[in-house]
Amino acid sequence: MKGLILCAGKGSRLYPFTRSYPKSLLPVANAPLLHACIDKLVEQQITEIGIVIHPSQETLIRASLEYVKRWNADFTYIFQYEPKGIANAVLLAQSFIGNHSFIMLLGDNLISISLSELRERAEAEGNHATLLLGEVDTPQDYGIAEVKDNRIVRLEEKPQAPKSNQAVLGAYVFTPTLFEAARKIKASARGEYEITDAIQWLIERGYQVSYAVADKPNIDVGTVPRWLEANRVTLQARRTSDIHPSVVLENCTLIEPVSIAEGTILKDCTIGPYVSIGASSFVENCHLENCVVMGQVHLKQLLQPLENTVIGHGSVLLGVR
Numbered sequence: 154m155k156g157l158i159l160c161a162g163k164g165s166r167l168y169p170f171t172r173s174y175p176k177s178l179l180p181v182a183n184a185p186l187l188h189a190c191i192d193k194l195v196e197q198q199i200t201e202i203g204i205v206i207h208p209s210q211e212t213l214i215r216a217s218l219e220y221v222k223r224w225n226a227d228f229t230y231i232f233q234y235e236p237k238g239i240a241n242a243v244l245l246a247q248s249f250i251g252n253h254s255f256i257m258l259l260g261d262n263l264i265s266i267s268l269s270e271l272r273e274r275a276e277a278e279g280n281h282a283t284l285l286l287g288e289v290d291t292p293q294d295y296g297i298a299e300v301k302d303n304r305i306v307r308l309e310e311k312p313q314a315p316k317s318n319q320a321v322l323g324a325y326v327f328t329p330t331l332f333e334a335a336r337k338i339k340a341s342a343r344g345e346y347e348i349t350d351a352i353q354w355l356i357e358r359g360y361q362v363s364y365a366v367a368d369k370p371n372i373d374v375g376t377v378p379r380w381l382e383a384n385r386v387t388l389q390a391r392r393t394s395d396i397h398p399s400v401v402l403e404n405c406t407l408i409e410p411v412s413i414a415e416g417t418i419l420k421d422c423t424i425g426p427y428v429s430i431g432a433s434s435f436v437e438n439c440h441l442e443n444c445v446v447m448g449q450v451h452l453k454q455l456l457q458p459l460e461n462t463v464i465g466h467g468s469v470l471l472g473v474r
Contacts, residue, residue, distance in 0.1 A: 154272070155253045156194035156202040159242050160187060160210065160260035161233040166376050170447075170465050175210040177260035178217055179380065180447060182387040182395070183412045183429050185217055186374060190258045193268050193324075195224050199256065203229045203249040205242045238345030240335040247332050254328050262323030263383040265369040265390065274365050275326035281360040282331065282352050285324035287367035295320035295373070296349040298364065305362045308349040310341065321349070322371040330360060377463055384445050385427040388412060394425075397432075414448065431466070438472075 164176030171179070177187040187204075194202055206214055211230060218228060229249050233242050243257070254275070256268060264285075275283035284305065286298055292315035299307040299316055308321070325348075334351040341347050356362050372383040388410040396407075397415040408425030414432040423440040430436065431448030440458040447466040452459075454472035464470070 154199055155250055155255045156199040157246050157250065157255050157257045158187065158190050158202065158260045159205045159239060160214065161205050161207045161242060162261060163236065164261065170463065173466065175214060178213060179374065180429065180431060180445065181263060181383045183414045183431060186263060187217065187260050188221065189263060190260055191224055193258065193264055194256060195226055197256065197268055197272055200226045202226050203231050203246050205231045205233050205246060208232050208234065239348035240338060240346035240351045243331060244335045250329065252329055254326065257325045257327060259323035261374050263372045263374055264324055265371055265386060266367050268324060271324060271326055271365040274363055278363055279361065280363045281328045281355055282362045283326040284364045285322045285367055286319045286364045287322045287371055288318050289320040292318045292320055300364065303363060305364055306356065308353050310347045310349040322367055323373060330355065380445060380463060381443060381461060384429055385443060388427050
C-alpha cells in the first residue's frame with residue numbers, strides 16, 4: 154500500500170498567512186500539518202509517499218522534510234499546476250500509485266486518530282473506497298455522506314440542505330478503481346473535479362464503499378478559528394507543555410499546555426493555556442491565551458491580553474506604556 158498527501162491548495166481563506174506558506178506547512182503546536190500527515194502514514198508502515206503540490210510550493214515543502222530524520226520513507230513530488238480539484242490530483246498521481254491500493258490524506262487536515270481501523274476495514278471488507286467520517290456542526294462546509302447498512306449510499310459536496318451531519322474528514326483508502334471514476338466524472342459548477350463525485354460514480358455502479366467513524370476531533374484547518382481549534386486540540390492531547398531546552402524564561406508564568414520552540418526568549422509574560430510560540434521569537438511583558446505565534450515574532454508591552462489570535466511569521470507588535 155502507498156500513501157498520497159494532497160497539498161496543492163492555495164488556502165485563500167487563510168490569507169495573509171498562506172501568501173508566504175503553503176497551507177500544509179502552517180504550524181499546529183509548532184509542527185507543520187504535513188508532518189502530522191506523514192506520521193500517520195508511517196505508523197501504517199507506508200514508506201512510499203506521494204505529495205501533490207503546486208510548483209511554487211516545492212522549495213518550502215522539500216526544505217521542511219529534508220532534515221526530519223524520524224521517517225524511513227521515500228517522497229515523490231507530483232505537480233498540480235491548476236486548481237482542478239481532488240479527483241484531478243488523484244489522476245495526476247496515477248503513475249506513482251500504479252496498481253497499489255493507497256491511503257489518501259488531505260494535507261490541510263488534522264487527523265487526530267490512528268488510521269488502523271480505516272485501513273483494516275478497507276482490507277477486510279474488500280472495499281473499493283473507505284472513508285473516514287465524523288459528525289460536524291456545519292455540514293454545509295463539507296462533503297456529506299448518507300449511510301445505510303454500514304455502507305455509504307450517497308455523497309454530496311457542500312450541500313445547501315444537508316441530509317446528515319456525517320462529514321468526510323480528509324482520510325480515505327482507495328483501490329486503483331478510483332482512477333477510472335476520476336476520468337469519467339465532469340467538472341462541478343466551481344470548475345473542479347470533486348472526489349465526492351468520483352466516489353458517487355463508484356457507488357452508482359455497485360462498487361462497495363464503506364467507512365470508519367472518528368471518535369476524536371479531526372479538523373479541516375481552512376480558517377483561522379479552525380486553525381486555533383487544531384492547535385488547542387493538539388496541545389490538549391499532549392497534556393504537558395513542550396518547551397525546547399534553549400528557551401529563555403525570565404519571570405514568566407506558564408499555564409499548561411503550551412509549546413515554545415527553539416531559541417525563543419520570554420520575559421515578564423503570562424503564557425497559556427493553548428499557546429504555541431514559534432522559533433526565535435521574543436516576547437516581553439505580554440499575556441497570551443489560545444494563540445498561534447509563528448516564528449521570528451517580536452511582541453512587547455501589549456496593553457491588553459492577546460487571545461484567540463494568530464500572529465504571522467516575522468511580525469512585530471509593540472505596545473506603548
